[in-house]
Amino acid sequence: MSAPRPQAEGEAAPGPPRHSGELGSTxxxxxxxxxxxxxxxxxxxxxxxxxxxxxxxxxxxxxxxxxxxxxxxxxxxxxxxxxxxxxxxxxxxxxxxxxxxxxxxxxxxxxxxxxxxxxxxxxxxxxxxxxxxxxxxxxxxxxxxxxxxxxxxxxxxxxxxxxxxxxxxxxxxxxxxxxxxxxxxxxxxxxxxxxxxxxxxxxxxxxxxESHRLEAFTFYLNEPLSKERVEAFSDGVYAIVATLLILDICEDNVPDSKEVKDKFHNRLIEALSEYGPNFLAYFASFVTTGLLWFVHHSLFLYITKTTRFMGLLNTFSLAFIGGLPLAYQLTSEFAEKSHNEIEAIQVSCVITFFASIFQFAIWITALFHERETLHPLARYGGKEHAFMFAKLALYPCVSLGAFFLTCLLSKFSTAIFHIMQIVVPFAFLALRILVRISLAIMKSMLSLSRRKNVVLDEEETCLSPAETLS
Known part of the structure; x- marks a missing residue:
């Protein structure tokens, strides 16, 4: 096989492939x-x-x-x-x-x-x-x-x-x-x-x-789906949801100059503090959207091949991600002392739970065909397997926990719920540290047990046959 011809001085760099037909370049x-x-x-x-x-x-x-x-x-x-x-x-x-x-x-x-x-x-x-x-x-x-x-x-x-x-x-x-x-x-x-x-x-x-040759153009749940396009479509949904949240803040929750002058005596900070629950709801909803995107990004970082069934689960997850602006509207409108405060929190918990549980289902589905669909680090026994499990299970557990707290505590408010949402990023960091410590302890315990077994084997080999029988 001949080596490629070096580019001559002054020669134009090769461009995109062209077709010499009447339609021009491709x-x-x-x-x-x-x-x-x-x-x-x-x-x-x-x-x-x-x-x-x-x-x-x-x-x-x-x-x-x-x-x-x-x-x-x-x-x-x-x-x-x-x-x-x-x-x-x-x-x-x-x-x-x-x-x-x-x-x-x-x-x-x-x-x-x-x-x-x-x-x-x-x-x-x-x-x-x-x-x-x-x-x-x-x-x-x-x-x-x-x-x-x-x-x-x-x-x-x-x-x-x-x-x-x-x-x-x-x-x-x-x-x-x-x-x-x-x-x-x-x-x-x-x-x-x-x-x-x-x-x-x-x-x-x-x-x-012929039908066997057409497998790429039929519908099979295990048929590969373009991972790059799944990621691009998903990133678009997350970005639009985050943008819709700030649009509501700009539209409804900024006082006009006349109101600041007449009602709050030109004190802008005091005027903005009246909309504090709305801003808190926005930051909490944005954090939730951003962290769910982070989990999605981490998941697809270790997925090497996307099947159509995984794409279907991703679609259901994105459908509930799209419901996060509704969760924001409910928890900001029905703030403290509202008749529907608890119900608004429960709706938000349900939306977050289903958005995250379908992400978890994508990973579980990938584990069934891990050799084809997952990077070795995320497979059973891989270095990132335990942390991936903990990361994907965090939001389902947090949303379920908040839902049950609304059933048990009558004083559970939207402010507490939003603070919980904002604290979740620190839970991610604590989770990584906790998983690393747990794995280190397990590894040390296994190494100690192996050393004990080695010592016992050496002692048994040193004993005579009569001593061993006795």
Missing amino acids: QASHRLLAYSDALLSIIATVMILPVAHTKIHPDQKLGESVQQLLLTKIAVYLMTFLIVTVAWTAHVRLFQVIELIDDVLALLNLACMMLITFLPYTAVIVAYGFYHPYLLNHQIQVSENQVFYKHHILQIILRGPVLCFLAAIFSFFFIPMSYVLLGLVIFLPHITRLIIWCKNKTVGPKEDE
Whole structure:
């Protein structure tokens, strides 16, 4: 194999791959995908705003009508969040097929962002990609049956948009059917996989070379999902949630100049102190959002391969992360001496618990296939295994503990709850020290027991056979 030719003096550095056709240059799709992930994460997260901004007076009790209003809005938020993530998954699949882009394909992708269900632009992108095969995945480029690939990929990618279109039609005359169809958008891949699994168990697997070659474009729970895109989408959700928290502070909890002058005699600090509970709620909610992101970052630092099932668990975790602005609104509105103070704290605990427990479930799922999905340090017996377990279990335990405290202590207030949230970072540091000390003690105890066993073995070898029998 010949060595690469050195670059001559004055020669231009090699640029991105180019195609000599009429459409001009092609380039890698990394920035386009990052931009798309950011847009989709914003679209998914801002849907919590109608829920978080539901106006409830502090003296108004959370009666059945208010509870029903909140539950309806929360259900709509969860469904729309999951549908957007289904569209994001379809986008990930689409760009597993198409690896390079040109100007036309970039513009078609921007048109996709305008219609989140990707109808009809996904079909146009797939058709355009197969019309210019140099943009496609290498596996498809070398295939002799590209038409079969094209129809199969279109069938998978357009399944969700078609169901959304049918749900829109049924909404005019039979709304329950619309909800069923929207539910199928979310769960149809899992239902299809379950039917295939049952069929294989009863009839036996069907040997089909083409279907085996198409595994990358079907739905398998253990099929790899782009780890980089999962991280980018997740980071976008966390960043938008943190931003939404400060928007509420700027909007409602800053006194105007006239109020400072007339009511507080030009004392700004005294005027701001009136909104102290709101600022405390903001800092506590921001700390919770930041630390949950830190746990997510630590988790995916040790995950080497993301499966589709892990991606599904991550989606559920992000859906509850998106509910943190609602938790902030409730605990800031229903501050001390409010009728619904305890209920607001309990809602916040439930949101935090489910956001963190799904993170814990991702790690447990990765442990079942640790050789393929986890770095050696985080596997059973690894150096970081114990600390990873403690880090992921901290927030579920803290949120459950706070929830039970609201049931036991009648004087448990939002101020105490927010102080607990702010103290959690110090718990992370204490946890690391505690885990290190515990591991050091265990290691010393094991080494002492081994030394004792060695001494006993040496004493037994020194004894004569008669002494040993006696």
